[in-house]
Amino acid sequence: MEQKRTEIAQLGEFGLIDRISSKFPLQQPSSLKGIGDDAAVIDAGEDVLLLSTDMLIEGIHFDLSYMPLQHLGYKAVAVNVSDIAAMNGKPEQIVIGLAISNRFSVEAVDALYAGIKAACDNYKVDLVGGDTTASPSGLVISISVLGRTKKGNEVYRSGAQDKDIICVTGDLGGAYIGLQILEREKAVYLTNPEMQPELDNHEYAVGRQLKPEARMDIIYELADLNIKPTAMIDVSDGLASELFHISKSSGVGVRIFEDKIPIDENAYNTAVEFNLDPFTCALNGGEDYELLFTIKQSDFEKIKNHSDIHFIGYVHPDAKQNVMITKGENVVPLKAQGWEHF
Ligand SMILES: [Mg+2]
Numbered sequence: 001m002e003q004k005r006t007e008i009a010q011l012g013e014f015g016l017i018d019r020i021s022s023k024f025p026l027q028q029p030s031s032l033k034g035i036g037d038d039a040a041v042i043d044a045g046e047d048v049l050l051l052s053t054d055m056l057i058e059g060i061h062f063d064l065s066y067m068p069l070q071h072l073g074y075k076a077v078a079v080n081v082s083d084i085a086a087m088n089g090k091p092e093q094i095v096i097g098l099a100i101s102n103r104f105s106v107e108a109v110d111a112l113y114a115g116i117k118a119a120c121d122n123y124k125v126d127l128v129g130g131d132t133t134a135s136p137s138g139l140v141i142s143i144s145v146l147g148r149t150k151k152g153n154e155v156y157r158s159g160a161q162d163k164d165i166i167c168v169t170g171d172l173g174g175a176y177i178g179l180q181i182l183e184r185e186k187a188v189y190l191t192n193p194e195m196q197p198e199l200d201n202h203e204y205a206v207g208r209q210l211k212p213e214a215r216m217d218i219i220y221e222l223a224d225l226n227i228k229p230t231a232m233i234d235v236s237d238g239l240a241s242e243l244f245h246i247s248k249s250s251g252v253g254v255r256i257f258e259d260k261i262p263i264d265e266n267a268y269n270t271a272v273e274f275n276l277d278p279f280t281c282a283l284n285g286g287e288d289y290e291l292l293f294t295i296k297q298s299d300f301e302k303i304k305n306h307s308d309i310h311f312i313g314y315v316h317p318d319a320k321q322n323v324m325i326t327k328g329e330n331v332v333p334l335k336a337q338g339w340e341h342f
Pocket residue numbers: 038082083086233234235236
């Protein structure tokens with residue numbers, strides 16, 4: 001008998017997640033939301049707990065030839081906190097799983113944990129446990145985060161409605177552009193170790209790759225302004241991919257405007273220098289860890305002058321129509337490339 005073999009790449013990450021989640025119907029009444037959002041939502045009386053996990057693998061998610069361990073530690077916490085922010089919650093505790101080889105010294109582990117500590121202090125999160133094990137060669141760091149919010153205050157990907165305004169924080173594409181610079185400098189260094197890296201004019205984009213920040217500041221500001229987004233997700237895989245998640249979960253379509261996509265001027269210039277289209281970087285690059293959310297039109301007045309929230313388009317009822325209006329006023333279908341690790 002010939003065994004059937006399907007490549008994981010054929011399904012893709014999201015296909016694989018759907019395949020797994022379809023086999024695990026929720027059994028506990030306290031499991032309010034399982035797989036399919038930025039974090040799971042668990043009933044805790046007056047509150048809900050938010051639970052999420054993220055794993056970073058050497059050689060896939062980071063390259064230690066240009067990622068300092070301290071930054072890696074910080075980033076590993078920040079990307080988890082970002083998922084709690086995306087649920088409109090506050091992070092409270094993390095646990096860390098670490099697999100590490102004897103390639104790393106105690107001082108290297110100290111550097112990693114110095115970054116973790118800086119992030120814990122910044123986001124007011126407690127490190128409460130974990131597991132450390134040997135690894136044959138590479139470094140693997142897996143963090144799970146527990147967050148909390150008042151029941152009913154949590155925001156899902158599924159709440160976007162017709163006529164809602166689509167908002168995104170900060171700027172997009174920078175982290176991907178930064179990665180391209182770091183990869184280029186690494187290639188140059190490998191061919192000629194005498195060469196010094198030329199990162200001077202590209203600090204912003206490189207910083208976006210090495211030192212991402214979860215946008216908890218925005219979550220606190222929205223709460224102060226009494227705004228509860230109708231849907232929200234963090235931008236980890238690229239704007240287009242995240243818009244598709246909101247479209248699919250909410251059963252609505254999105255219409256965005258290319259000229260409204262926020263791109264930092266320095267990152268823009270760097271992209272052009274590298275022959276990259278800055279808008280493609282913003283749409284498909286990922287790792288920006290900004291927040292993408294939708295608001296009711298009636299909330300627009302309260303944030304219309306916010307310097308770090310950008311209004312990029314509208315929600316409409318047709319879930320099959322996810323489009324972008326280009327600067328030349330052409331209507332083009334959005335394409336989500338998502339991620340391609342498999
Ligand atoms: Mg997320």
